[in-house]
Amino acid sequence: MLLSIDETSGVPLYRQIADALRRAIQSGAYAAGTKLPPAREIARALDVNMHTVLKAYGQLGDEGLVSIKRGRGATVVSAGERGDVAAAVRKAVAAARDRGLTRSQLVSLVEEQWK
Amino acid sequence: MTTATRHPGWLGSFAVVPVIAVAMIVGVVASGWNRMPDVVAVHWGAGGAPDGGLAKGVAFLLPLGLFLAVWGFAVVTSRQPSRTLPGMAAVVGFVAGIMATVSWIVVDRNLDAESWESAGDVSPMMILLPVLAAAATAALSAWMALRVPMPSRPEPGSTPVADLPSGRVAWIGTATSRSIWIAVVLLLGLALFTPSIVSILFLVLAVLIAQFGRVMVTITDGEVRWAAGALQFPRGSYPMSEIAQATVLDINPLDYGGWGYRKFPGGTAIVVRRGEGISIDLLDGKERVVATDGAYEAAGIINALVRRNRATSA
Numbered sequence A: 001m002l003l004s005i006d007e008t009s010g011v012p013l014y015r016q017i018a019d020a021l022r023r024a025i026q027s028g029a030y031a032a033g034t035k036l037p038p039a040r041e042i043a044r045a046l047d048v049n050m051h052t053v054l055k056a057y058g059q060l061g062d063e064g065l066v067s068i069k070r071g072r073g074a075t076v077v078s079a080g081e082r083g084d085v086a087a088a089v090r091k092a093v094a095a096a097r098d099r100g101l102t103r104s105q106l107v108s109l110v111e112e113q114w115k
Numbered sequence B: 001m002t003t004a005t006r007h008p009g010w011l012g013s014f015a016v017v018p019v020i021a022v023a024m025i026v027g028v029v030a031s032g033w034n035r036m037p038d039v040v041a042v043h044w045g046a047g048g049a050p051d052g053g054l055a056k057g058v059a060f061l062l063p064l065g066l067f068l069a070v071w072g073f074a075v076v077t078s079r080q081p082s083r084t085l086p087g088m089a090a091v092v093g094f095v096a097g098i099m100a101t102v103s104w105i106v107v108d109r110n111l112d113a114e115s116w117e118s119a120g121d122v123s124p125m126m127i128l129l130p131v132l133a134a135a136a137t138a139a140l141s142a143w144m145a146l147r148v149p150m151p152s153r154p155e156p157g158s159t160p161v162a163d164l165p166s167g168r169v170a171w172i173g174t175a176t177s178r179s180i181w182i183a184v185v186l187l188l189g190l191a192l193f194t195p196s197i198v199s200i201l202f203l204v205l206a207v208l209i210a211q212f213g214r215v216m217v218t219i220t221d222g223e224v225r226w227a228a229g230a231l232q233f234p235r236g237s238y239p240m241s242e243i244a245q246a247t248v249l250d251i252n253p254l255d256y257g258g259w260g261y262r263k264f265p266g267g268t269a270i271v272v273r274r275g276e277g278i279s280i281d282l283l284d285g286k287e288r289v290v291a292t293d294g295a296y297e298a299a300g301i302i303n304a305l306v307r308r309n310r311a312t313s314a
Helices: A013-026 A039-046 A050-062 A080-098 A103-114 B008-035 B056-077 B085-110 B124-146 B180-192 B196-211 B295-313
Strands: A002-005 A066-069 A073-076 B039-044 B050-055 B168-176 B214-219 B223-228 B235-239 B243-251 B260-264 B267-271 B275-282 B287-291
Touching: A002 A013, A002 A039, A013 A050, A013 A080, A039 A050, A039 B168, A039 B214, A050 A066, A050 A073, A080 A103, B008 B056, B008 B085, B008 B124, B039 B056, B039 B085, B050 B056, B056 B085, B085 B124, B168 B295, B180 B196, B214 B287, B214 B295, B243 B287, B243 B295, B275 B295
Parallel strands: B267 B287
Antiparallel strands: A002 B168, A066 A073, B039 B050, B168 B214, B214 B223, B223 B235, B243 B275, B260 B267, B275 B287
16 A cells, blocks of 8 residues: 655644555455554654554544454454445456556446446 | 477476486386395484384385475476476486485395395495485586576566655555465474474474465665565565666466575565566666565556656766
């Protein structure tokens, strides 16, 4: 998952990290039951305090997106309705890339199905 | 599926050496069969005198069967355009050399003996012989395998470049394997039924293999790093300043001769499972393959970071 923080933006770092994690979950890349990266690794990679990351995880826990268990890390509870569809789209995009379909060819396929 | 014609080097290392070894074992054992006691000496003590015997049939069939199993496994799994061919050939050559010389020594020592207790002694020089022979056949097999062309650079995958958000960027991905637990359970089972010294070895091996059940890949501004399992060992890192580019590839463990941390001429690979991964080209021409989910995203971010670093340092 891609995580980014901008220290000049004025938004608290834990909120930025929570936003990035939420985006990643809702993008469908993490199905329910998937373990999220350990807080220590995220803290090390972004060069922030581990408590900042734990606070971000805590917020996602409050939102019901992840479940946090001591010593077992954070697990995705639900990717949400949007996340479920996003996971299917992600698979479709990967299949299209794999077989050399262009972006517009895939979009027209989606439109065909929508009718 | 294409039916590949076997390169002479492949035949040399996977057919010629093993066939000669098997022919030698069968020939030597058959010619001496009637001159050996029913129970032959198969183990010699520190002083060189025989201290263990085994029924004639078992004594020779067991090692032969073992070698045929290793050989069969190697032939089945060694696809021709494989980067680990020299290593696999060396293992087959080594086992072939050991089996052939040990069988020959066992036959020679038991020839015309009344019983296994009266079989000839084995001198330290004779113990050295199988080791030297195995080293020679292993080297010969590997040398022949090295002549097999290695066009196995996977078809050029896409080289995506991602749009980076402003600020500090990090990417974390994992690759997990379920099939690796089969090997771990197998080794733990073996550890239960073997003497303590060997079982410790199996336990250590099980822990090491279990490490590769889950590998975490982290991309930061400065490097791409990977760490295996809960112990985060083994692990490795590739500085961004040494990376030329990253491409997406489809990993087939058979191309790398198996799972785990693999070395091949020109690079290394961390093979956790079949499927997506990234191939990192280093500036010095070496290749680093790492299995990870979200490989397309990962390769895009590496390429974007490489460009950004180059732009700022220029």
